[in-house]
Amino acid sequence: MKLEASARQTAQAVPNRIESWAKVTGQALYADDIEWPNMAYGCLVRSPQAHARILGVDLAAARSMPGVLAAIEGPGSSAPYGIMPSNQDEHALAVDKVTYLGEPVAAIAAESFRQAYAAARAVRVEYEALSPVLKAGAPEKSLPQVREESETGNLHKAVDLEFGDVATGLQTASYRREDRLFYQGNNHVALEPHAVTAFWQPNGQIVVQSATQVPHYVQRSLAKALGVPEHLVRVMVPTLGGGFGGKSELFPHEVAAALLSRRCGRPVRITLSREDVFYTHRGRHPVAMKVETGFDAESRIQAMSFESVLDGGAYGSYGIASTYYTGALQPTTYRMGAYRFHGERWYTTKPPCGPKRGHGTTQPRALLEVHMDRVARDLGLDPIELRRKNLQPAYSVTVNQLDITTSGLAACLDAVERMSSWKERRGRLPYGQGLGFACSSYLSGAGLPIYWNPLPHSGVRIAVNRDGGVHVACGLTDIGQGANTVLAVLAAKALGVCLERVQLTTQDTATTPVDLGSYSSRVTMMAGNALLAAAQHMLSLLTEAAAHHWEVPAEAVARDGEDFCVDGGGQRAGWTEVVRWAEAELGPLAASGGYTPAPPRGRHKGSGVGPSPAYSFSACVAEVAVDDLDGRVQVKRLYVAHDPGTPLNPQSVEGQIRGGAVMGLGEALMEAQAFNPDGRHRGPHLLGYRIPTILDVPEIEVAVVGEPDPNGPMGAKEAGQGPLNPVIPAVLNAVREAIGVDLSETPLTPDRVLRALERRRREEAR
Amino acid sequence: MPESVLRLIVNGRPQQLVAADEMTLLEVVRDRLHLHGTKDGCAAGSCGSCTLWVDGVPRLACVTLAKTVQDCEIVTIEGLAGWWGKQHAADAAELHPLQAAFAEQGAVQCGFCTPGMVMGGAALLRDTPSPSRAQIQEALSGHLCRCTGYEQIIRAVQAAGRRMLDEA
Ligand code: FES
Ligand code: FES
Numbered sequence: 001m002k003l004e005a006s007a008r009q010t011a012q013a014v015p016n017r018i019e020s021w022a023k024v025t026g027q028a029l030y031a032d033d034i035e036w037p038n039m040a041y042g043c044l045v046r047s048p049q050a051h052a053r054i055l056g057v058d059l060a061a062a063r064s065m066p067g068v069l070a071a072i073e074g075p076g077s078s079a080p081y082g083i084m085p086s087n088q089d090e091h092a093l094a095v096d097k098v099t100y101l102g103e104p105v106a107a108i109a110a111e112s113f114r115q116a117y118a119a120a121r122a123v124r125v126e127y128e129a130l131s132p133v134l135k136a137g138a139p140e141k142s143l144p145q146v147r148e149e150s151e152t153g154n155l156h157k158a159v160d161l162e163f164g165d166v167a168t169g170l171q172t173a174s175y176r177r178e179d180r181l182f183y184q185g186n187n188h189v190a191l192e193p194h195a196v197t198a199f200w201q202p203n204g205q206i207v208v209q210s211a212t213q214v215p216h217y218v219q220r221s222l223a224k225a226l227g228v229p230e231h232l233v234r235v236m237v238p239t240l241g242g243g244f245g246g247k248s249e250l251f252p253h254e255v256a257a258a259l260l261s262r263r264c265g266r267p268v269r270i271t272l273s274r275e276d277v278f279y280t281h282r283g284r285h286p287v288a289m290k291v292e293t294g295f296d297a298e299s300r301i302q303a304m305s306f307e308s309v310l311d312g313g314a315y316g317s318y319g320i321a322s323t324y325y326t327g328a329l330q331p332t333t334y335r336m337g338a339y340r341f342h343g344e345r346w347y348t349t350k351p352p353c354g355p356k357r358g359h360g361t362t363q364p365r366a367l368l369e370v371h372m373d374r375v376a377r378d379l380g381l382d383p384i385e386l387r388r389k390n391l392q393p394a395y396s397v398t399v400n401q402l403d404i405t406t407s408g409l410a411a412c413l414d415a416v417e418r419m420s421s422w423k424e425r426r427g428r429l430p431y432g433q434g435l436g437f438a439c440s441s442y443l444s445g446a447g448l449p450i451y452w453n454p455l456p457h458s459g460v461r462i463a464v465n466r467d468g469g470v471h472v473a474c475g476l477t478d479i480g481q482g483a484n485t486v487l488a489v490l491a492a493k494a495l496g497v498c499l500e501r502v503q504l505t506t507q508d509t510a511t512t513p514v515d516l517g518s519y520s521s522r523v524t525m526m527a528g529n530a531l532l533a534a535a536q537h538m539l540s541l542l543t544e545a546a547a548h549h550w551e552v553p554a555e556a557v558a559r560d561g562e563d564f565c566v567d568g569g570g571q572r573a574g575w576t577e578v579v580r581w582a583e584a585e586l587g588p589l590a591a592s593g594g595y596t597p598a599p600p601r602g603r604h605k606g607s608g609v610g611p612s613p614a615y616s617f618s619a620c621v622a623e624v625a626v627d628d629l630d631g632r633v634q635v636k637r638l639y640v641a642h643d644p645g646t647p648l649n650p651q652s653v654e655g656q657i658r659g660g661a662v663m664g665l666g667e668a669l670m671e672a673q674a675f676n677p678d679g680r681h682r683g684p685h686l687l688g689y690r691i692p693t694i695l696d697v698p699e700i701e702v703a704v705v706g707e708p709d710p711n712g713p714m715g716a717k718e719a720g721q722g723p724l725n726p727v728i729p730a731v732l733n734a735v736r737e738a739i740g741v742d743l744s745e746t747p748l749t750p751d752r753v754l755r756a757l758e759r760r761r762r763e764e765a766r
Numbered sequence: 767m768p769e770s771v772l773r774l775i776v777n778g779r780p781q782q783l784v785a786a787d788e789m790t791l792l793e794v795v796r797d798r799l800h801l802h803g804t805k806d807g808c809a810a811g812s813c814g815s816c817t818l819w820v821d822g823v824p825r826l827a828c829v830t831l832a833k834t835v836q837d838c839e840i841v842t843i844e845g846l847a848g849w850w851g852k853q854h855a856a857d858a859a860e861l862h863p864l865q866a867a868f869a870e871q872g873a874v875q876c877g878f879c880t881p882g883m884v885m886g887g888a889a890l891l892r893d894t895p896s897p898s899r900a901q902i903q904e905a906l907s908g909h910l911c912r913c914t915g916y917e918q919i920i921r922a923v924q925a926a927g928r929r930m931l932d933e934a
Pocket of ligand 2: 191241242480873874875876877878879880910911912913914
């Protein structure tokens with residue numbers, strides 16, 4: 001049996017993944033699979049305490065262990081770094097105190113992993129325990145400061161935004177309501193644990209092969225941490241086993257591998273264990289939220305006030321952006337007269353939180369959609385009808401100054417309403433069963449880069465060789481979402497050649513133009529547009545070469561399949577022949593293109609978070625059954641509609657929608673990055689932290705709606721993150737329908753459901 | 767650290783090596799035999815990424831001590847097509863139908879779970895040529911996938927099963 005995909009593709013047929021063959025045969029190499037000659041193995045020594053002063057690190061015993069090549073500790077080893085320019089608060093190895101259990105303190109390199117591990121256990125660290133700080137928000141009694149350099153105590157960041165007059169809008173409302181929700185934090189659990197190999201070569205160049213979503217940012221931060229110029233650091237990303245936001249910045253193990261390599265003169269591999277991954281974290285923030293909305297007599301939103309308090313963990317990470325994101329996208333689904341947002345992020349002595357699929361928008365979306373359902377109930381309206389009255393229209397500007405282009409939101413509502421037979425079934429199911437609705441929207445790429453610069457967000461260089469092959473170079477990173485396939489397919493389509501001609505070089509900072517990375521659902525939009533620009537250049541070079549050759553004007557040259565020809569004339573030449581004419585005339589053929597989004601409309605502080613070239617839209621209906629004896633919530637079916645603009649790779653879009661929906665299901669029902677009172681993770685392994693298995697997944701009916709977006713490459717928007725968001729509140733709303741109890745905390749584990757039922761029983765008894 | 771001589775037949779080829787008694791089969795396959803197709807997602811028996819066959823039975827290599835499978839026949843993802851070819855007197859370059867189906871049905875995203883899933887699914891199809899949805903779910907319940915949401919994996923197993931029956 002041969003693969004039918006990819007072998008003889010026309011430019012039109014789209015394979016699921018151009019590299020599927022390598023992944024199904026075991027040939028695909030991930031970061032932990034690549035063997036370097038003379039490679040050594042590293043291991044990090046992690047803190048067993050959540051908060052403690054380091055009194056001393058004794059490496060002597062470890063150094064004398066068999067096979068040990070190098071041992072390092074924090075002080076003096078690296079400069080501080082951080083993903084946000086204003087938050088350079090991280091050290092690879094803790095310097096004077098540890099601020100979460102699992103924080104790296106020292107690192108060992110040895111001949112084998114087992115030797116490194118044994119030596120790491122022989123490192124003696126003396127600690128003076130400090131009280132752990134486990135709750136975000138103003139403390140009742142005074143607590144030690146987590147980041148001692150912070151000028152605002154344990155408050156990391158506070159932001160306030162107001163658009164229009166919210167106070168008046170709420171006061172004059174004909175109906176208003178307030179709701180609260182605590183959204184629990186959770187981990188990405190990409191199946192591949194992080195891994196890196198770093199080689200500090202004798203010539204001063206540092207070559208890093210790492211499982212990262214953002215090679216460009218890792219290059220920048222690593223150069224800073226190591227105190228070397230950026231051009232000496234090369235970051236390459238092998239096949240990546242999933243990211244979901246969890247591999248989106250520089251991590252201690254990457255710095256430590258480089259430092260150990262410098263000490264021992266050999267390439268050093270560090271692979272995280274699953275437990276390490278839960279400590280490295282950067283997952284979804286736990287957020288406590290409150291929303292208050294005033295409606296006019298027509299049930300339209302007059303004003304909304306939204307507050308969120310984020311539990312950030314021990315470091316800044318993406319936290320400033322995360323905080324803004326918890327307030328940014330409420331108005332992209334609902335039109336409102338006025339909007340106010342207050343956000344706070346607090347340092348706690350837990351593994352740092354960061355971006356996870358839906359970055360900062362997932363938690364507020366859960367509350368907002370639960371809130372809208374309760375409003376609909378109060379007003380005696382169908383929940384979908386209430387949303388319809390309030391949709392932010394296509395081609396409009398939101399109250400917080402975001403430009404919406406195409407919107408398939410109304411179509412998403414229609415689709416899930418129809419698929420779920422909402423009108424016929426909602427409210428008619430027996431006790432214990434329910435249907436719940438929610439909708440959402442997401443960015444197709446952040447409008448601004450993480451550090452300010454005027455350069456393209458994505459660049460593509462196309463070379464066409466005399467063998468007729470097309471080489472596309474772009475810094476984008478395929479994290480498993482299919483970015484390489486999209487790039488190759490777009491190149492083939494744009495140049496009018498078959499896919500088998502296209503070869504890619506991606507995810508390598510030395511040989512490709514910069515692409516900022518796989519975050520904010522930006523890759524299809526930005527690398528796609530850069531590719532189209534480069535392809536257009538290349539095509540004009542070839543068209544002109546053909547025109548010269550035939551002595552006709554360039555406009556007379558047309559395409560017929562791969563061939564070039566002259567309309568009405570007899571001239572015709574194959575692709576490779578024209579390539580050779582052009583190379584003879586111009587020398588080796590190369591063309592490049594870049595993409596920079598339009599500047600954001602808003603001018604206020606914080607206006608950089610939220611703008612995007614286009615927004616995707618989603619809706620979900622969840623059908624649940626709740627057992628009120630054991631508290632178990634069973635999701636029986638999901639109906640998900642998504643507007644990704646033109647789906648460039650329909651099978652892949654379906655895969656993103658399903659994968660996102662199931663990840664959302666995990667967040668709704670079972671996943672919690674939770675801690676004991678002493679700061680220990682409750683279960684830093686896949687038995688203690690459950691994610692959905694094949695047995696947990698209900699039937700999911702998927703609809704793809706929408707129209708080509710003028711800003712997207714060939715009309716495309718995103719599908720990677722948006723479809724997750726509505727699933728969680730749809731489940732929450734369905735559970736409310738099923739058992740008549742409002743839940744105020746995620747995930748909906750049986751104990752929470754039982755407690756809520758118990759509360760209701762007590763209230764009814766009174 | 768006690769060591770012993772380990773004899774295995776891996777993907778049809780006899781192998782003999784000296785290995786520490788505490789070595790897992792996963793370490794032997796990946797680090798000593800350089801067959802990196804078998805993945806390590808948790809090293810604790812919880813994710814299924816390390817699934818390979820020991821005497822035809824899918825096993826979690828990360829929680830199998832190598833010395834407990836002395837003289838056994840091991841098939842890893844790299845050897846699956848060869849195993850299939852032998853059964854069906856087919857060209858060694860051909861894929862097992864499930865490998866092809868995974869690629870065609872969109873069952874592969876990041877691909878990290880794929881080798882384990884394919885080994886688990888191929889064992890199911892060998893014993894149960896047209897499995898029901900429930901049988902597929904049961905057989906793959908120990909395999910985590912964080913990317914696909916599983917539906918396309920179920921479709922791939924079903925499609926491969928159909929194709930194997932058609933061609934039988
Ligand atoms: S690596 Fe063996 S089950 Fe996870
Ligand atoms: S494809 Fe990524 S874990 Fe299954």
